[in-house]
Amino acid sequence: MLSDILQQLSTLTISIKHGCRLPCLFPSSLPSPSPTVTASQVPSLFREPYILSGYRPVRQDWRCYPLSLFQRHNESLNIWTHLLAVPLLLFRWWANVGTLGYTFDAASLPLGVFMLSALTYLFFSVAAHLLQSRSEHAHYFFFFLDYVGVAVHQYGCSLANYFYSSEPAWRESCVALLFLPGAMFFAWFSCAGCCFAKSVYQRPYPLERKICQLIPVTLAYLLDMSPVAHRLFTVSWTQEPSLPFHVLQIASFLLSALFFSCPIPERFFPGHCDFVGQGHQIFHLFLSLCTVLQLEALFQDYARRRDRVVEEFGERQLRGACVATLALFLCCILTALIAMRHVNKKLHRQRKERDN
Template structure:
């Protein structure tokens, strides 16, 4: 009996010693993470207005940028807000699936496209903010991908609003041009953002922001028009539709998000105080996520309660064609982003070669002075 107890005590002491070494073993197992640096230690491209520290050093291994999701830096909250938002969207979808309301038919197809569009813009945003600090080429590559996700989300929202949330009177006015216009504006939004990123260098002029905001703003005005009409009709008739409340919330959250996207506040008033937490782009992410949650809930309620309206306004062929056009928009946006990325790569290559050419020219001129031709 005594020997058995002693054996267990010795085993327990060994286990305790192993557990005490566990933190050190874990620390040795993970690569050493470089410390964040100040704005003067990164190229001009990576610097944000009024953000003075918390930048990740460039030209590290890819593994570092993936693992930096657990590090404290000025992009960490941007990554986590949209990563958690993507998980929340998946949980919302799981709850919808458990209600057994989804089906595999023309009626459900635009709803699936809308969910896909939400996840695409969130995941592409996560990748952009997590990996863009690797290099200048990576910066442009992942942000161009992010802009493709934005155009997908715009058109996916347009599909959902058009098929599930449009009142008959507004449908009669817009049915000939709404989806083609939404597709064109979605492509223009991606093209404008990519071109502005390619064309203008820091410090950015006002024209860059206009290239981004004007196409996106036009796309939003068209995409949200069925919802605004629906809200106005509901307020005039005194309806008690629960979906309308969520539609109102999605508009409010989007307008707040748009403000923080367009204006560098509050960091403009507190330079250097919002480097890690609290700068405007983080707030933009949070309110855009709330907008998406509200929009998804509103769209699901319309999907669940307005099936008869769908079949009065649309036929299955229209749903299939419109849903396929989503992938056509993705293709066009991807081609445009890839074209501008190639031009950006050529510009970066020339930028790297220019110093060597200058040195070569100086050496040639020096040689010509020392050994003039007879």
């Protein structure tokens, strides 16, 4: 037995130049992902600006793409930055729950929805970057799913900010009266705008595509963060330990938005950021950091206000607003399916044109 294991260990192969091949300790029935290829060897849909190599070949066996989690390619850090954020969030959740004596009741529901929405967007993002290279159909499907996760998380953030981070003076404003339905609408609008931009525009993408993505997301963020912004300008920071965390999470989000909007630094170093250093990887890092910091801030706010939440808002509103998350999820899934139907027709036309 020991000799067999040693023999297997001695035959492990790692290709650093073209991407790591999986260890031979995996069962022989599992396929091994092919070496990565250059941008010219994959369809234009999969090419990223200024990223010249490290692409996974399309139309491999389906099992190759989950197994490429352990391969070196140009999506590796996009996957791992969000994948590793999951245990970090769970650890901080467990630590805070243990410290605060968290109980599952109406007052804690928005915090639970926030955590669930964060795990949803991270999981869908990992799935998109891990599996999208399989085919054109898979590329669209998984990125539409990614947009659904983003929308759900936007609404999860708005719920937590509304119930834990808002001040009485802000809740008397016109913005507060329309906040929850507005947050739900803009979350869906973000999903719809991203799905539309993805399904309609072709590479090389025009500026209009980025505008369709950024405007709905920006409007959603400005509304979602309005309770926090009001607190930052009206409350003494010495009395609110959560505010430094809120400032840091806002700064992290703004930096993530910068790297999402602009292909930097790879724009200035084409081919040198193929595996490490892409703007999208940095975007993922700051977005994960933003989520962790926001969780810390919300736990601080929850700890100070949990005894008053039900009294101030009412159990019915708390439960209704949280249940609405499911309605939003279903609306976004329907939107993604409609976009997918449009994409299927487009891909079918393209196949017919190639065949003719």
